[in-house]
Amino acid sequence: MKRTDKRTRLLAAAEALLARKRMHEITLDEVVKAAHTGKGTVYLHFKDKEDLFQQVPEACCEKLFCALDAVAKGRQPFAAKLDAAWDTLLAFHERRRTLFSVIESQQEYSSHLKCDMRRRINASQGRIWEGVTRILGQGAAARMVRADIPPEVLARYMNSLARMFARHFAAHRGRAEQKAFLKRFFAAGAFETNHTRLHSRRTE
Amino acid sequence: MKRTDKRTRLLAAAEALLARKRMHEITLDEVVKAAHTGKGTVYLHFKDKEDLFQQVPEACCEKLFCALDAVAKGRQPFAAKLDAAWDTLLAFHERRRTLFSVIESQQEYSSHLKCDMRRRINASQGRIWEGVTRILGQGAAARMVRADIPPEVLARYMNSLARMFARHFAAHRGRAEQKAFLKRFFAAGAFETNHTRLHSRRTE
Amino acid sequence: MKRTDKRTRLLAAAEALLARKRMHEITLDEVVKAAHTGKGTVYLHFKDKEDLFQQVPEACCEKLFCALDAVAKGRQPFAAKLDAAWDTLLAFHERRRTLFSVIESQQEYSSHLKCDMRRRINASQGRIWEGVTRILGQGAAARMVRADIPPEVLARYMNSLARMFARHFAAHRGRAEQKAFLKRFFAAGAFETNHTRLHSRRTE
Amino acid sequence: MKRTDKRTRLLAAAEALLARKRMHEITLDEVVKAAHTGKGTVYLHFKDKEDLFQQVPEACCEKLFCALDAVAKGRQPFAAKLDAAWDTLLAFHERRRTLFSVIESQQEYSSHLKCDMRRRINASQGRIWEGVTRILGQGAAARMVRADIPPEVLARYMNSLARMFARHFAAHRGRAEQKAFLKRFFAAGAFETNHTRLHSRRTE
């Protein structure tokens, strides 16, 4: 349990620091000071610095997935679920401005990594889209989300828009209005209309 | 002219390396080897490594703006211009997968910088959206793009989607189909419909 | 204690190297090799190379002061004390030919330094004269050293002569004779005579 | 003549910079900027940076010698000549606080140098003492300077005291009084008395 405790504290410290800096600008000294552990302790729980930071997104993505999955499992109508999904996603990205850089570099480098490591990373990243995909899948089943673009693709659109929002509009004064713009735009792009129905039929 | 030459070659070398690695993983040795210059030459044109990499986006964004502006100034109908804009944006992001990380970190750190430096960075980044904004503005003027979301906001949506596409779907086998999805999604989200017209009227 | 050990070894190594070269001609690599430590260790104990070399005189001057103070506290007659002081001073300068350059450059640059640093340097340098001053003060009290020039001024004369001697006459064949010249010269210059007594009376 | 001009300007610039910094802290860029020449010009007149700075004392010492020799050749009584020598020496050292470091390092390194270079350096440094030695020699001939210490040794004493004075008492408020102390001390140490006459006889 103590073991878990230190490990968790290290991951939390790393995640917190990622809010302000990129991984390569964070020193292990900073991490262990924030986590109140010794420097050697890192190497009891992680192979190296890289490994520690690799596992930060893993934990985060899992948390995000859980939050979205909870929404998906709820009994609210689809529109409410989508709203909740937006809020969850936006909060996630606003709180972790640079986390996605780590994820992106993992993607960049996954080709150099050993096979099982790659699988682990892909699995963890998949969780990000998976939660959103489930909700959008429900919407598609209810004929509310367009069927001519796969839900997992729409999920990525949604995530990328959320990330961009966190970067450009979150600290804005007009955040609420901007959020409305965003939802409206996505709804118009992703919802089923007569037009999209024609498309679906054609591609079927 | 030779001076410009070396400077350009260094920027080009740095840009090329940014396609594969992040700035902190690129050594000056790599840059100067790629640029076929001596290491000291860097310091004739840039204050330090940081400064060199700061100026890479500046040059790139300008190039992107020029390409998009050329489209905007063309005489094709709006639909063709938007298509061309997509192609330009996608090519830009596919060729410069990690460039945006540099831009993002500039945003992150611009608060620490001296005022004129910050202004320079913001100006250069503004160019990215500016080209797209012009085209979408023409669409809005032609009543083809929804008027209830400002074109400069839609421009950011478009850019973030393009960036995501470069990362997730570019290397895909089904790139063509994915590109069709993307355009269709954006069109649905951004084009004027009866529904958006109602919105515009309300917000007016 | 180990910490002190490394720090001491680094200072000793730097001091030893200063016997042969000036600070700017000594590389950190040489110092750490001589001290049998790693390069990084320097930065655990000193801010940078400058700081390491700044602290060398501090330690040396303290040692010199201790040696001279021991003489001053002894029960020998003044003449014997002065003899011992000469031997101590000459040994000091012969062993540390270039150390004084460091001290001089500290004086040169102390104006640029922060106030407490400057105070520390001045305090440490003061020790050099302080030991000699005490002995000469005793001589003055015993009416053997002229009273019309303050002992702390005579102390500086003595030190500068010792330094010059280390540079010009130490390696000489006729070192013994030269040493006799030096002592005789200083004695004639510093000792009380009828003539100096007149001076003192006049200036009183 | 143009050639001489540039060479002179470079030496003057180097000498001026030596008033504030040590050779190793002065860059060639600074020198050529101060001398208003190009960087390559240095290598037309000097073998390298070392050679340039080696020649600075050479020129300075020669100037000092000339000044002192002029005094020696004058018709004033010895006491006035010695006074003039003090003034010349003090002015020299006060104006060139760090020049002597260069000379000292030349001595330090002369052992590594080629034979003719060493001879040149020694010759140039000899000039420093030579001027003073001549004057003191005249004093000895006139039985005013003690004969039991060779004039060339006393010359070095005098020079070392002058150097120390420039460093410790020149900027002082009580400079005039300090100067009086210094002259009085040296006179007492160097002048012939009954006592020194006994010594001379014994050593003869």
Place this chain on the structure above:
DNA sequence: TATGAATGAGGCTTCATTCAT
């Protein structure tokens, strides 16, 4: 298990020197 002093490979930067103009 936990620590943090010690390490040294590797990176950035400086600056004396060269050489094409």
Place this chain on the structure above:
DNA sequence: GATGAATGAAGCCTCATTCAT
């Protein structure tokens, strides 16, 4: 002869990693 842009060797410093305690 005069120049200064270009060079790269050499040095300082950082920081991930180790290991004795």
